[in-house]
Amino acid sequence: MTGEGIGFGKAIVFNEHFVVYGVPAIVSAIGKYTIAKVKTIDEPGWRLNDNRKATPNYKEEKIEQQKDSINRILKKMDIDLSKNGIEITLDGTLYCASGIGASAASCVAIARALSNHYNMDLSDEEINSIAYEGEKAYHGNPSGIDNTASTFGGLIWFEKSENNIMDRISLQNPVEIVMGNTGKVADTAAAVAGVRERREKNPEKYKEIFARAENIAYLAKDAFQNEDYQELGKLMNENHKLLQQIEVSSKELDFLVKLARDAGALGAKLTGGGLGGNIIALTPGKDLQERVANAIEKEGFQTLKTVIGATRGMR
Ligand code: MEV
Numbered sequence: 001m002t003g004e005g006i007g008f009g010k011a012i013v014f015n016e017h018f019v020v021y022g023v024p025a026i027v028s029a030i031g032k033y034t035i036a037k038v039k040t041i042d043e044p045g046w047r048l049n050d051n052r053k054a055t056p057n058y059k060e061e062k063i064e065q066q067k068d069s070i071n072r073i074l075k076k077m078d079i080d081l082s083k084n085g086i087e088i089t090l091d092g093t094l095y096c097a098s099g100i101g102a103s104a105a106s107c108v109a110i111a112r113a114l115s116n117h118y119n120m121d122l123s124d125e126e127i128n129s130i131a132y133e134g135e136k137a138y139h140g141n142p143s144g145i146d147n148t149a150s151t152f153g154g155l156i157w158f159e160k161s162e163n164n165i166m167d168r169i170s171l172q173n174p175v176e177i178v179m180g181n182t183g184k185v186a187d188t189a190a191a192v193a194g195v196r197e198r199r200e201k202n203p204e205k206y207k208e209i210f211a212r213a214e215n216i217a218y219l220a221k222d223a224f225q226n227e228d229y230q231e232l233g234k235l236m237n238e239n240h241k242l243l244q245q246i247e248v249s250s251k252e253l254d255f256l257v258k259l260a261r262d263a264g265a266l267g268a269k270l271t272g273g274g275l276g277g278n279i280i281a282l283t284p285g286k287d288l289q290e291r292v293a294n295a296i297e298k299e300g301f302q303t304l305k306t307v308i309g310a311t312r313g314m315r
Contacts (some may be wrong), residue, residue: 003038005112005129008010010101010149011179011271011280011308012018012291014220014239017248018131019143024217025212026169026224027145028308029153030179032094032101036109036118039261041085046070049089054096054295058185062138069103075108076133079118088113094302098186099279100270104146105214107134127151128148132257133206140189141204157221171309176289177280179304180260180296182252182262184276191273192280197211209242216242232283239267250275256296259280264288265268 002113008029015025034052041047049069050059059066069086074081088110096102111130115122122130131147139146143160152166159165199206216235239258243249260281261267265288268281276301283289293303 001039001117003037003113003115003117005109005116006033006092007105007112007150008101008153008299009035009105010146011177011278013219013236013280015310016145016274017192017246018210018213018270018272019145019158019160020141020192020195021210023214024156024157024159025143025145026157026217026220027149028155029149029310030100030304030306030308031310032306033103033208033306034090034092034094034109036106036113037089038086038090038110038113041087043085044082045085046081047085047087049087050095050139051089051091051311052094052102054102054183055098055183055185057100058096058102061185061187065137066106067105069107069134070110072137073107073114073130073134076130077111077114077120079114086117087254095097095302096284097181098184098188098277099270099274100178100277100304101146103149103188103270104131104135107131107147108150110134124151130256133160138188140192153176153256154198154311157217162163169221169309171224172227174307174310175229176283176285177308178254178265178280178283178289178296179190179258179271179306180281181302181304182256182276182278183250183301184249184250186273186276188273191248191275198247208247209245213239213242227281229266229284236267236269236280236282237261243270243274252276253279256301259295259299260292263292265292
């Protein structure tokens with residue numbers, strides 16, 4: 001018998017990094033996903049077939065974190081593989097890169113496939129908390145935003161606290177975005193640790209930046225609710241500036257952000273951990289989306305055209 005499970009990719013639209021400290025953030029699942037399959041094998045332990053397509057070096061650089069992550073998931077689920085082991089196969093439409101939720105999507109997909117394989121019938125909430133445990137291997141101390149988007153899908157307002165706040169933002173119509181991949185694999189745990197160090201060294205400067213980030217989250221929520229994409233784009237641009245100030249951007253990310261804006265995107269910013277990985281550009285309408293994607297591709301970078309705000313991320 002084979003167990004199967006799915007986890008969505010994601011794009012953080014506002015306030016990555018700030019979210020780790022309880023500042024509200026906005027995230028959306030995207031229309032790409034990872035699928036995990038689990039089957040029993042005759043030997044003890046687990047083995048992995050990772051068939052996901054990926055940015056060069058992505059899988060190699062994450063391999064130790066991935067092993068740790070799978071072990072954490074198995075432990076959290078109390079699965080004993082000392083007699084019969086399992087083979088896990090990863091596949092799906094999500095192209096692995098930094099900033100697109102590849103680690104969270106795999107944690108969610110694996111947790112769901114295991115739940116299915118062992119007839120545990122776990123709820124989405126339970127899957128989410130298992131995936132959070134798996135994410136610790138990649139992020140150190142994750143906020144939980146990525147696994148939440150990956151589990152539940154849709155557009156989500158997220159606040160880290162004792163009991164994380166998660167509110168759905170409903171859009172009448174999903175809106176087009178372009179993601180642009182720098183091709184650089186980045187280490188989220190290192191990026192998060194760097195912010196922590198600099199914040200401790202410059203408390204006054206960081207306090208101001210964090211206060212503005214919080215402000216932006218509320219303005220962005222209103223802009224989403226009014227479907228005011230001009231305003232949303234401006235707020236994304238400002239959010240990118242704050243991310244530059246906390247030093248998680250890079251010259252490749254800044255280059256892609258500028259390309260997207262010059263091609264007409266209403267706003268663009270890095271998305272996810274930064275220091276490499278992806279940007280997100282707001283491009284309502286298929287024509288604008290096409291134009292921005294072409295401008296990025298012409299410079300030799302890979303893009304993903306998708307939407308944010310679709311129910312369960314599936315479009
Ligand atoms: C990574 O996708 C998002 C970060 O905010 C880390 C986290 O929230 O765990 C950088």
